[in-house]
Amino acid sequence: MSTETLTERPSRSTLFDGLTRYIPIGATVVLLLVMYLGGIANFRNFDSPQVVAGLFIDYAPLLVIAIGMTFVILSGGIDLSVGSVMAFSTMACAWLTVDSGVSAPLAMVLVLAFGTLWGLLIGAVIHYFSVQPFIATLVGLFLFRGLTLQISDTDVSMREVDFWQWGMTHVEFGGKVRDGGFWLPYLSFVAFAVVIVAFVVLHYTRFGRGVYAVGGSEQSALLMGLPVARTKIGVYAISGFCASLAGVLAAFATKSANPLANVGAELDAIAAVVIGGTLLTGGAGFVLGTVAGVMVWGLLNTLIAFHGGLSSWWARIVMGVLLLAFILLQRFLARSGEKRRT
Amino acid sequence: MSDDPIVQMTGIRKDFTGVRALDGVDFTLRPGEIHAIMGENGAGKSTLIKVLTGVHTPDAGDILLDGKSVRFHSPGAAQSAGISTVYQEVNLTDNLSVAENLFAGREPRLGPFINFRAMRRKAKALLDDIGIDLNVAAPLSSYSIAMQQLVAIARAVDIESKVLILDEPTSSLDRDEVAVLLGVMRRLAEQGTAMVFISHFLEQVYDISDRMTVLRNGKLVGEWSTADLPENELIGHMLGREAVVLEQIERTAAAHQVEDETPLVSATGLGRKGSIAPYDLDVRRGEVVGLAGLLGSGRTETIRLIAGADRADSGSLAFDGAKVGGHNPRTASARGIAYCPENRKTEGLVGDLTVAENMILAMQASRGWARTIPVARRDKLVAEFIEKLDIRPANPDMPVKNLSGGNQQKVLLARWMLIEPKLLILDEPTRGIDVGAKADIQKLVAELSADGMAVLFVSAELDEVTRLSDRIAVLRDRELIAVLESEADMTTEKIVDTIVAKGGER
Numbered sequence: 001m002s003t004e005t006l007t008e009r010p011s012r013s014t015l016f017d018g019l020t021r022y023i024p025i026g027a028t029v030v031l032l033l034v035m036y037l038g039g040i041a042n043f044r045n046f047d048s049p050q051v052v053a054g055l056f057i058d059y060a061p062l063l064v065i066a067i068g069m070t071f072v073i074l075s076g077g078i079d080l081s082v083g084s085v086m087a088f089s090t091m092a093c094a095w096l097t098v099d100s101g102v103s104a105p106l107a108m109v110l111v112l113a114f115g116t117l118w119g120l121l122i123g124a125v126i127h128y129f130s131v132q133p134f135i136a137t138l139v140g141l142f143l144f145r146g147l148t149l150q151i152s153d154t155d156v157s158m159r160e161v162d163f164w165q166w167g168m169t170h171v172e173f174g175g176k177v178r179d180g181g182f183w184l185p186y187l188s189f190v191a192f193a194v195v196i197v198a199f200v201v202l203h204y205t206r207f208g209r210g211v212y213a214v215g216g217s218e219q220s221a222l223l224m225g226l227p228v229a230r231t232k233i234g235v236y237a238i239s240g241f242c243a244s245l246a247g248v249l250a251a252f253a254t255k256s257a258n259p260l261a262n263v264g265a266e267l268d269a270i271a272a273v274v275i276g277g278t279l280l281t282g283g284a285g286f287v288l289g290t291v292a293g294v295m296v297w298g299l300l301n302t303l304i305a306f307h308g309g310l311s312s313w314w315a316r317i318v319m320g321v322l323l324l325a326f327i328l329l330q331r332f333l334a335r336s337g338e339k340r341r342t
Numbered sequence: 343m344s345d346d347p348i349v350q351m352t353g354i355r356k357d358f359t360g361v362r363a364l365d366g367v368d369f370t371l372r373p374g375e376i377h378a379i380m381g382e383n384g385a386g387k388s389t390l391i392k393v394l395t396g397v398h399t400p401d402a403g404d405i406l407l408d409g410k411s412v413r414f415h416s417p418g419a420a421q422s423a424g425i426s427t428v429y430q431e432v433n434l435t436d437n438l439s440v441a442e443n444l445f446a447g448r449e450p451r452l453g454p455f456i457n458f459r460a461m462r463r464k465a466k467a468l469l470d471d472i473g474i475d476l477n478v479a480a481p482l483s484s485y486s487i488a489m490q491q492l493v494a495i496a497r498a499v500d501i502e503s504k505v506l507i508l509d510e511p512t513s514s515l516d517r518d519e520v521a522v523l524l525g526v527m528r529r530l531a532e533q534g535t536a537m538v539f540i541s542h543f544l545e546q547v548y549d550i551s552d553r554m555t556v557l558r559n560g561k562l563v564g565e566w567s568t569a570d571l572p573e574n575e576l577i578g579h580m581l582g583r584e585a586v587v588l589e590q591i592e593r594t595a596a597a598h599q600v601e602d603e604t605p606l607v608s609a610t611g612l613g614r615k616g617s618i619a620p621y622d623l624d625v626r627r628g629e630v631v632g633l634a635g636l637l638g639s640g641r642t643e644t645i646r647l648i649a650g651a652d653r654a655d656s657g658s659l660a661f662d663g664a665k666v667g668g669h670n671p672r673t674a675s676a677r678g679i680a681y682c683p684e685n686r687k688t689e690g691l692v693g694d695l696t697v698a699e700n701m702i703l704a705m706q707a708s709r710g711w712a713r714t715i716p717v718a719r720r721d722k723l724v725a726e727f728i729e730k731l732d733i734r735p736a737n738p739d740m741p742v743k744n745l746s747g748g749n750q751q752k753v754l755l756a757r758w759m760l761i762e763p764k765l766l767i768l769d770e771p772t773r774g775i776d777v778g779a780k781a782d783i784q785k786l787v788a789e790l791s792a793d794g795m796a797v798l799f800v801s802a803e804l805d806e807v808t809r810l811s812d813r814i815a816v817l818r819d820r821e822l823i824a825v826l827e828s829e830a831d832m833t834t835e836k837i838v839d840t841i842v843a844k845g846g847e848r
Contacts, residue, residue: 007476010481200455204456205455209449213438213442215437217433221435222416222417224417224435224443225418
């Protein structure tokens, strides 16, 4: 046994490192605060707690698909099908319950199972046939939009089915809104539950750490003997589940199915994930960052709604600029890390 | 060491699209021994390891582990059977912490959740045991590559492995780190772990190994006890000393008596820091100069400077007696230097283009893209070279990736011959190809030089260097140590002796 001991201090400079790791998410949180305080300073009633609560009502479906997307992006992949799968799921809920007379809870379970299975299938295609995730999931984007329009090319109302009232049943906190309280519907709690479960799974289970490992280096993960196939297929199944759940939440929220709903939602989700500090190349990021990313998007839209004079397209313009800033920030941090290490 | 073998591989064969990487290789590993697998690049060492660890599945042959026949389909399967591997590149995920890397896939848990506290404690203990002291909660990327490699070894050691494979684990380590690693290996051997050690540092191999298996060109050369195999014999076995059944290449001596002429290329004190020490080397018209030396001795680095692929930071290069400045691949090509790099797949051929398209690439480039070569002329030239080089199948429209390695190499040679260079530089032109193609290529080199072309080539096979070269530049440890005139009595032994003698001086 050698008696000498080698000691090395960690260099504090990489993108995965203690402090540096939190810079992107720190920037997001600062941005959120600035936007929120700016809103309070400029608009009356912006300080109502309902403004924040409202984000988790209107953007609950986006939050859920963004959480699914976080798994996929952390593993180094991408899922472009979520917007279409979500629209298809809402439409399938309407079709099963209104036209086919299937009981609503059963319809909901069927839709969720279908979304998960689709994710499993596409994950298997990506892994076993080495198809690029971009192309494989583009299949879903086209396929499910087409299927949705095939079921109905006009809005289908679900108002007469009582079950769909459940989601908007709400709980009040601190009294009425005018008394400084706020309310949240049940569907927001579903979204919160998804966040909590995702957080625990990603950060505290073998599967979750496996997602980071695969995103860090798939080749290494394989050689370390990690279950790469299970992990890669798993993240697409999770994303598929989240997309169909978001569709169900949308059914609750709107009680109608619009065949052209959620066009581009996959891109909003990707933007939220990136602004939340997750590396597009995989391997680094946080679930709570994604929550912050979705809140940025929601708050931006809220600010524009409060202003009243701006076109809602301004939200996209600002989002584009923010996205660019965050991508450059990531590159900058990654590069300064590389430089200091060599 | 008289115990029953823990691993016994017999008759292992593995083919990669037309190239036989392993051909009937046997390998035996006994408990508690450190067994080195020796051989040059492309000898099949890594392939053999990958067959054992489940990265590749063999096309023929048996693997017995503890007397039971096994066949692994993934590294995970091999790992759970007790075979762990440390690769040359650090195969860990540097975005995760040191502790997570040590325990990935087998983290201590509380119920379904990872117990990070216990994991960090165990990681600390494991590293202490090996003799390294790190902050295990820090991400792996915050440590040097050498330290990452030691973490990879610690991981492999901890997976209660019966067999530990170390594939060039020391190539990125400094002296102290190597000492720690070798110490860990000795201790594991005492505990009965069998280890496979691959390294091109002969010193380390002699220091640590009990036994050696030597491979060459995918075939087994033999197995020796380290104590019974002196260094010069080992080098001889690795590079190939016995006559290979190749047709005798007739040299036309007359073409090579061109002493008084200005050399075509003349390097004076040419060198590049960290890659090759400054050297002098002349190449004359119609002359074949071979570069010999072990892997990592600086063979490729030497010719890359002349080819303009790397920038020299000392010395000068004269072409036709005139000094050249700003040497790069483009100007080199304009001066009539053609360079065939070692890795034909990534640096030379475009797999999806056809044989004909690949052949005319360089010629087309030299004409400029606007002036396409007339189809009739192209077809004629291509047909001529397919016949001359005996490229099989003789189909100019076949995508080049479907050809065997030897035929791919011929296509690459044809490409450079089409532009009729003054100096042809070949890096390992016959590596990984079968004997027939090898003979064709060697014959071609001889013919080209007889026609007045200068050829500079690198080969790991001393036989080939001896047979083809007019002069042989011998390298060791990134230094050109001698230029030998090739006479009738030139033998591979003389080259080996030159390499070993120089090593003995230190």
